[in-house]
Amino acid sequence: MNSHPNHIVIIMDGNGRWSKKRLMPRSVGHLMGASNLRTVVKSCVQKKVKHLTVFAFSTENWRRPPEEVATLFDLFVRYLKTEIAELQEQGIRLRVIGDQSAFTPELQEQINLSQRLTAQGTVMDLTVAINYGGRWDILQATRAWQNAHPYESLEQLTPEGLEPYLCTHPLPEPDLLIRTGGESRLSNFLIWQCAYTELYFSEVLWPEFDDHELQTAIDWYAQRVRRFGKTDEQIKGSLALKRDSKASVVSAQASHPSNSASSTNVNNANNANNANNATNSNTTRPLFLK
Numbered sequence: 001m002n003s004h005p006n007h008i009v010i011i012m013d014g015n016g017r018w019s020k021k022r023l024m025p026r027s028v029g030h031l032m033g034a035s036n037l038r039t040v041v042k043s044c045v046q047k048k049v050k051h052l053t054v055f056a057f058s059t060e061n062w063r064r065p066p067e068e069v070a071t072l073f074d075l076f077v078r079y080l081k082t083e084i085a086e087l088q089e090q091g092i093r094l095r096v097i098g099d100q101s102a103f104t105p106e107l108q109e110q111i112n113l114s115q116r117l118t119a120q121g122t123v124m125d126l127t128v129a130i131n132y133g134g135r136w137d138i139l140q141a142t143r144a145w146q147n148a149h150p151y152e153s154l155e156q157l158t159p160e161g162l163e164p165y166l167c168t169h170p171l172p173e174p175d176l177l178i179r180t181g182g183e184s185r186l187s188n189f190l191i192w193q194c195a196y197t198e199l200y201f202s203e204v205l206w207p208e209f210d211d212h213e214l215q216t217a218i219d220w221y222a223q224r225v226r227r228f229g230k231t232d233e234q235i236k237g238s239l240a241l242k243r244d245s246k247a248s249v250v251s252a253q254a255s256h257p258s259n260s261a262s263s264t265n266v267n268n269a270n271n272a273n274n275a276n277n278a279t280n281s282n283t284t285r286p287l288f289l290k
């Protein structure tokens with residue numbers, strides 16, 4: 001069984017069908033989608049998710065009718081303008097990832113401003129992927145690595161070596177990917193980063209994907225056994241080992257002659273560890289886009 005997902009990524013699909021069912025223009029579906037993003041962001045904060053990454057526009061979405069593309073980009077500018085105060089208030093740090101070279105100066109400025117204004121947020125990272133494609137990300141990362149290592153050959157490039165150049169760096173790998181709207185594919189989203197991510201596909205259209213649906217996805221994730229390439233037996237073995245070592249610490253504490261002193265020490269050591277981890281995670285907070 002898994003603990004709580006630390007990093008959730010969402011492919012927000014189904015805005016168009018939501019509006020079609022209501023005989024409304026697709027733009028209304030996207031508007032409702034943006035409004036639902038606000039709801040889901042709040043739910044994630046309440047559920048203590050540390051990183052939320054959403055797919056708002058793919059490198060392939062340029063193939064949509066120009067009016068729809070324009071509507072979506074208007075919506076991104078408006079979202080950034082209207083949500084920023086709320087994000088700041090909730091302690092959410094916003095990042096936008098993707099190829100921004102095709103964006104209007106207005107959108108680029110709004111992105112820079114929003115990232116600057118929310119840079120101190122420590123409650124949750126909200127990463128919005130706009131004009132993002134997994135293949136683009138892998139290529140741009142490889143080129144950036146080669147530029148940074150002009151005297152090394154690509155033979156020397158490793159997965160760990162590439163990671164700092166991916167535009168998601170330094171976010172941890174996603175634990176849970178949710179795709180709404182009934183399709184079961186990745187659509188070129190975070191294809192490198194999701195190598196070991198649990199994939200959850202929901203029939204619910206994005207504008208209707210509420211807190212209850214999110215909880216259902218998180219509960220599903222909690223039941224998954226993540227093997228990371230290992231066998232079931234190895235995983236069970238290491239879980240048993242963990243349980244045994246915990247049990248032996250407890251029994252050592254109980255049988256120690258200066259019982260209270262030893263348990264204080266163990267707790268202090270744990271606290272020191274936690275404090276260290278907390279400090280480390282603060283000092284390695286994302287520096288945002290390269």
Ligand code: FPP
Pocket residue numbers: 012013014015016017018030031033034037055056057058061072075076079128181206
């Ligand atoms: C896919 O649904 C959705 C998109 C391509 C756009 C996602 C955008 C939003 C959720 C709204 C705004 C986001 C931000 C960050 C403000 P679809 O249109 O492909 O739906 P369909 O498959 O039913 O046609």
